[in-house]
Amino acid sequence: MQLSGKQSVQANPKASEHEVLCKVIVVEQGNDNLGALKSFFDECKLLGYRVKRENIPSILGTNIDLGGIFLPEVDDQGNSCLDLACAVHLVRPDLPIFLGVKSGRTLEDLPADAQKAVVGAYLHNDFGRMKELVETFLFSRHYPSEFISGIKEITSGILNTAFKEMRMDAEHPYIVKDKVIYGELFSLIPIETNWCRGYMMLQMEEDKIIEAIEAKKALINPPEPHFRHVNSILGELSNMIWGGLKNRYGSKDSKDSVGKVRVEIPIIVNHARKYISFGSDDPQLCFKFTLHDNGGKTSPIVIYQKFIFSLDWEPEKYAASNQSVNELVNGGELELF
Amino acid sequence: MAQVLVVDDSEAVRTEVSGFLSSNGITVETAVDGKDGLVKIKGSPDTKLIFADVNMPNMDGLTMVEKIRSEVGNKNVNIIMLTTESDAGMKERGKAAGIKGWIVKPFNGGNVLETVKKLIA
Numbered sequence: 357m358q359l360s361g362k363q364s365v366q367a368n369p370k371a372s373e374h375e376v377l378c379k380v381i382v383v384e385q386g387n388d389n390l391g392a393l394k395s396f397f398d399e400c401k402l403l404g405y406r407v408k409r410e411n412i413p414s415i416l417g418t419n420i421d422l423g424g425i426f427l428p429e430v431d432d433q434g435n436s437c438l439d440l441a442c443a444v445h446l447v448r449p450d451l452p453i454f455l456g457v458k459s460g461r462t463l464e465d466l467p468a469d470a471q472k473a474v475v476g477a478y479l480h481n482d483f484g485r486m487k488e489l490v491e492t493f494l495f496s497r498h499y500p501s502e503f504i505s506g507i508k509e510i511t512s513g514i515l516n517t518a519f520k521e522m523r524m525d526a527e528h529p530y531i532v533k534d535k536v537i538y539g540e541l542f543s544l545i546p547i548e549t550n551w552c553r554g555y556m557m558l559q560m561e562e563d564k565i566i567e568a569i570e571a572k573k574a575l576i577n578p579p580e581p582h583f584r585h586v587n588s589i590l591g592e593l594s595n596m597i598w599g600g601l602k603n604r605y606g607s608k609d610s611k612d613s614v615g616k617v618r619v620e621i622p623i624i625v626n627h628a629r630k631y632i633s634f635g636s637d638d639p640q641l642c643f644k645f646t647l648h649d650n651g652g653k654t655s656p657i658v659i660y661q662k663f664i665f666s667l668d669w670e671p672e673k674y675a676a677s678n679q680s681v682n683e684l685v686n687g688g689e690l691e692l693f
Numbered sequence: 694m695a696q697v698l699v700v701d702d703s704e705a706v707r708t709e710v711s712g713f714l715s716s717n718g719i720t721v722e723t724a725v726d727g728k729d730g731l732v733k734i735k736g737s738p739d740t741k742l743i744f745a746d747v748n749m750p751n752m753d754g755l756t757m758v759e760k761i762r763s764e765v766g767n768k769n770v771n772i773i774m775l776t777t778e779s780d781a782g783m784k785e786r787g788k789a790a791g792i793k794g795w796i797v798k799p800f801n802g803g804n805v806l807e808t809v810k811k812l813i814a
Contacts, residue, residue: 517799576708588704595703595748596798599777603797688801690773690808692794693787 374504376641377530378423378494379403381415383437396483400490403530409440416448420536421642421660423494424452426486427474429461438470445473450535450637452493456480494531497665499641500674503605504529508643510600511661515645517687518575518593519568519657522647531639537630538660541586543594544623549605553668555623555634556601558594559660562586567654568647597661600687619667636666694737695722696813700730700754701746701775706800710744710775713802719813727752731760740770741813747776747783755783758790771812775800 382393382404397404402423407415409431416422425444427437441453452475455463463477475493478485512526539561547556562583568574569581575592578585621635641663648656696719699710711721722737724730726749734740743761745754752760754774761767773794774787784795793812796805 514799576705577712578708584704585708588708592703592705596777599798602777603779687797687799688804690794690796690805691784692808693784693792 372501373528374501374508375401375528376495376499376504377401377403377528378490378639379405379419379421379530379532380424380426380494381412381422382406382426383409383412383428383431383440392481392483396486400487401495402490403528409435409437412440412444416444420534420538421530421532421644422448422451423531423533423639424454424490426454426456428456428480429458429466429477438466438473441473442469448534450533452476452489452533454478454486454489454493494533494639497531497639497669498671499529500671503674504641506604507601507661507663510604511597511643511645513687514593514596514600515647515659518589518596519647520573521650522568522573522657523650525646525648527644527646529641529643532642532662533637533639535631535633535640537625537632538658541590542632543590545594545598547598547601547663547665549602551668551670551673552665554663554665556594556598557632557660557662557664558590558597559662560590560657564655564657565589568649568657571649571654573649573654596687621666634664634666636664638664638666638669640664694739695720696741697721697809698724698730698733698737698740698743700724700727700733700743700749700757702726702749703746706746706775706798710800710802713800714809717802717806719809726750727754727757727760730754730757731765734761734767734770735765738765738767738770742771742773742809744773744775747774747778755786755790758787758792762790773805 378401380402427441429437431437441455444451444453453473455474455477457477457479459479463471463474476489478489508526508529512524515524538559541562542557542559544555544557547554565574565586566581569577569585575589576585624633643661645659645661646656697714699707699721701707702725707723711723714721722733724733728751730745731752734743745757747754754776758772761770772792773796774792775796775798777798779797787795
């Protein structure tokens, strides 16, 4: 089951184009405080999706870019949701579960397995506590808005060059706690600046790219497209996007790294479970681009772009280096010497 | 003998650039990295122009250019770097090795066709 706009508690129309949002699931608890909940979601930059508890497994099965789940301890019918919390934690341990408890109850009052499954409890309508949980477990990092807009601008420009006669939709950037891989193939390229270090991951589906190649809408037009051509396009897209970011924000200054321990963390990939871990529970910064064929003949191409700053994250240094942020380099122009 | 040698580890770029040049009547050979490029230029010393990437496995593009000038002794072939890099230091290194120009990817054939024709004339 895909989350649709109709289920959205709030599409967060007040969020500016480059504000980072987060998608969360809210198990239905009646409509008595829906207005307050909407305001809370607006304020906290959350995209909330109200779902029935019985739909949770199917939603988790098809949605890979979630930030967390708001679950009541007891639903409208008086049924406990603690088993559900444990079941969700078992299949998606990376998703933080926030549990709404009745007055007078705390986490310590819950059974041990439920305590392990949820990251925090809040009282019904205690928006102060809910905000605290959201800031601790979801928006634990501040992403400079100029950096966000730069990523979007550079990536959009390159995708528009690589895929012809296609209209592009770019969603609001959002953070993801899930570690699930979308599509069949992805690329990873190290990202390294003076203030952040990690990886950029591009994820896509092979058959959609093959379709675009066959329709002569892709970067290359081989007579018999096959998966290696898709790999090659993905590799070059990653290369150009990282090149654009490096040109704009600069790469690591070697003088700055003198005497600093260079951290490396193994990346774990579980193919059977479509799971990837970068060794950190920090949220991933995600951009989703969808390319639509102007002629409507080929399937839309969905590209997930994720940034995982698992090795270094010092945004306070960004402000200092921001003054020297370079203008966007004009790609494709020949500079003669 | 091909008029242009395209050196890039990305098959997509090799296909894109060589496809564009071929469709404009220019003969093209390709190489997959700097090492391969060096071998190809040794075998075809009369090649007029090289498009070379910078970041490639085995041997980077700037090292290849320096070796073409020093080890191979080919001072005549025109070289244009086609790369995601735009670092001034890298450009200076390229200039010192006698490159003719620098293009930051993506490749836009229409922007360079006239220059290419002049360089291979």
